[in-house]
Amino acid sequence: MAHRALNPFAWLAVFSYLVALILNALPLSKENALLLPPFGLLVLFYWTQQDLRRTHFLAAVMLGLLYDAMTDTLLGLHALLFSILLFIFLRMRLRFRLAHPLQQAGVLMILLYLFQLMQLPLVYAHLHEQAWGRYFAMPLTTLIFWPLLKYLLDWLTHTPVHINE
């Protein structure tokens, strides 16, 4: 069995997930909170494209469960959605790494639209007129948040890419 070294930034990863959860737990009005993307998912995507040795499904499930408890949804719902999106993301993470942060944000925006569409049957009956616009505007905010998040975490990890041949 191949030995897998621990990620030297494991604590940073845990801390970034914690900050992401705090951002999503901020006491905002329901209308404003609808515009916030699931920061935990964006952080998960960051570490998935950063640490290529792992599939990160354990992190996706754990994070999903915490989101379920935080948002009072059916246990396993976010874990399921995060796992599906992570599987799609894994298929393209090598190409994703080479793209410009804004292009990356565009890809993540599409994934977040998929996220919103997958949970639409659950929230459909509860969306009033103004909430519809905000619900579908949420993925657009990734265009702002992803470059910020990427630059910040890149700076914290100082990661020029060393390719092991």
Place this chain on the structure above:
Amino acid sequence: MRRLKISLHTPSAEIEGRHFVMAFTFAIVLMVTDHYTQLADTLRNTLLNILQPVEYLATLPSVLYETFEKTGTDQITLQKQNAALKAENLILQAKLQKMTELQQENRRLRLLLDASGQLPSDRMELIIATVLRASNRPDSEFLMLNKGALDGITPDMPVLDAKGVLGLITHVSELTSKARLLTDPELEIPVRFERTGLRALTRGLGHGRLEVDFVRVGTDVRPGDLLVTSGLGGVYPVGYPVARITSIEHKPQATFLTLTAMPISQLYNNHEVLIVRHGTPGS
């Protein structure tokens, strides 16, 4: 300087697929378990315990803002507030005296009617809790409160505000608890019409609205009618205001009316709420 070495040796597609199937199956099994049984409640409470620091840290900016705002309040404003509070206190004391008189009269009448002679208020204790945050999903309506199991909070305790019923405690962790609002689609409250005494059931519709079920066509119902808790089921104290009827609709060939109502309580504007703890008789 520590540098992260990144290897391009990614797990094979087979491993990725296997892990995905495991995560997918686990999530589905958990969803089914949570929907149909109570087995996942322990896991949910454990997760809520893990999230406690997150909940507290998330409220830190608003707490700091309030502290900053308070220190910035000048003396004249404080004097005005003090005068207003003194006046309010006098009015409340007068009302309280009247209330005590009414309570005694009510007890005498209940004894005459061979009832228990003990008002619900004699057997309940009110715990003040601060609202940490409200739900941010459209399909659920809840408040996160800063009182938990260590404060004696248990599930199924009613939550009130100064104006009326707010909801019910559904999940409790050590330091926090989750109160489902009466506008949540999963919460039903047994009520009666204050004017006619007719019994019904309210169900949340989301967005600060309620639906009132089981009111037959031809019943005397008017817009503006006040709904109060009926006390059936023994969960909510009797006679607390719940909602006011806003619209009445009669669908053709329907047995029951479609009634919508607006809650009396201030759902999202409360900073502090009251949790009702039922004591043992005589306590």
